[in-house]
Amino acid sequence: MRDMSGQRSPGSLRILCEAAPDYGVTAEACLAGTGLVAFDLYSEHTHVPLEQELRAIGNFLRLAPYRPGLGVEIGRRFRPEVFGIWGYAIQSSPTFRACLRTARAFANLSFIIAPLDLDERGDPPRLIFDIGKLPTGLKGFVLERQLTIVAGFSTWLMPDFPLSKLTLQTTLNTPELAAAIEKMLGIAVTLDCARDALELPGALMDEPLPRHDPAVMEQCLRQCRQLLKQEDSGDLYWTSRVREAALTGIEGDHTVGSVATRLGMTERTLRRRLSDEGTSFRKILLESRLAIGHELLKTAGMDVSSVAWRIGYSEPSSFIRAFTKEFGCSPGSMKQRVSGAR
Structure with missing residues (x-):
């Protein structure tokens, strides 16, 4: 999983705290024990360690409490435009395969919690979500939320993207979670698997994306590389x-x-x-x-x-x-x- 002390934008946590009152939970209750207050989530000076965000998610799930499908509901609040330069780099990619590779390469610039990997060795290719090191009580929520973000990006990039042809393999063994994902996203779920991975339709991997633009893509990738360099070296x-x-x-x-x-x-x-x-x-x-x-x-x-x-x-x-x-x-x-x- 990503470095727990690694600094990240407060945007993901802000979305959670803005949604929390709809579930009877205050932003202050979500942030209990994080050392943050709601004002911090709107400040350009705030950078949030992943550990703080996981604590806030845990607070939210204890008070909400978690039920299958809750991660999908929160994930739907993550519109592509909230992801900044990472989102622009993805949308300007030439193919679905290229956008997945870009998403993986610069995932540290996003709100993604579970590390992404793209396994192209077999057929079909698989997008892997590594939730193994997450606290047990957070795995279902994080998996649902991340899957919803991927589904949202896919249909935004390709309006006719066939979510019904996707299959989520998960290490979890919760029939209620599978039922919620299948009902809310239209994605089939196979439980109790060796890893958490989304099987992708191989025929779509090299389909051209309508938003591709070489000039914009190069500018976005250059900015992404600069931001990653800043994360790695402080420059x-x-x-x-x-x-x-x-x-x-x-x-x-x-x-x-x-x-x-x-x-x-x-x-x-x-x-x-x-x-x-x-x-x-x-x-x-x-x-x-x-x-x-x-x-x-x-x-x-x-x-x-x-x-x-x-x-x-x-x-x-x-x-x-x-x-x-x-x-x-x-x-x-x-x-x-x-x-x-x-």
Whole structure:
């Protein structure tokens, strides 16, 4: 399982605490013993060790209490857009196989708890969820939640994705869990297996994904690699913090001064720290905005002026110049090519 002390975004825990009152549990009760308060879950400064999140899940399940299908209900609250750059990298992949490999490679940037692995040695291929080291009382909930996130991503990427052709093999031996998954997700379940794995339809693995875009994918993968490098070595910490701020409310009027204030430092200090990491505030903001703008033009059916406004440009002409320089074509011509391919 992932390092219990490894730092992660509070987003997953925030979703749980926001859902908890629907089950008669307060956010404060979920967070008991974690050292966190609800306010922390909305702060850019908060990074949550996995151990704290597991404690909060345990609190929730004791008070809710857990029943088969509860993990599916919570998992449905994890829309693809909440996963940030990890989600954008997945959606811009060329095939389902490629998106699974990307999801596995950068899983530490996600809210995933059970480590992912893709076993392509046999037929059918299998996506493995390693829940073996989780506390016994949390295994069913985490497995349901993670399976629901995978199912949600699959149908979002491929609207006709046949969930009914999937089979979940699980080490658990709980008929009620199998019945809940089959009823709520339409996925068949085989109990008491040697491992927890989702059998995938081999014929779909190399089907092209409609949201694939090479330029966006490369930008996203580059940012994912930078963030992983930060996790592994402590480098690029301030780059990632500024990028997170830029991707939060991308249409907002972000300035180096406003972001520095949010990060609790002076503008001069932030500029110096970014310079030490080989980048600048303007470069980070520009790359983040253009990557989102490219995706909106490709998938959201928005016109160029609307996209320019959405990502923070007051004048479409400025957006057009920056976009053309970054991607080698104008946003209008790219939109025409996408429309013609549909």
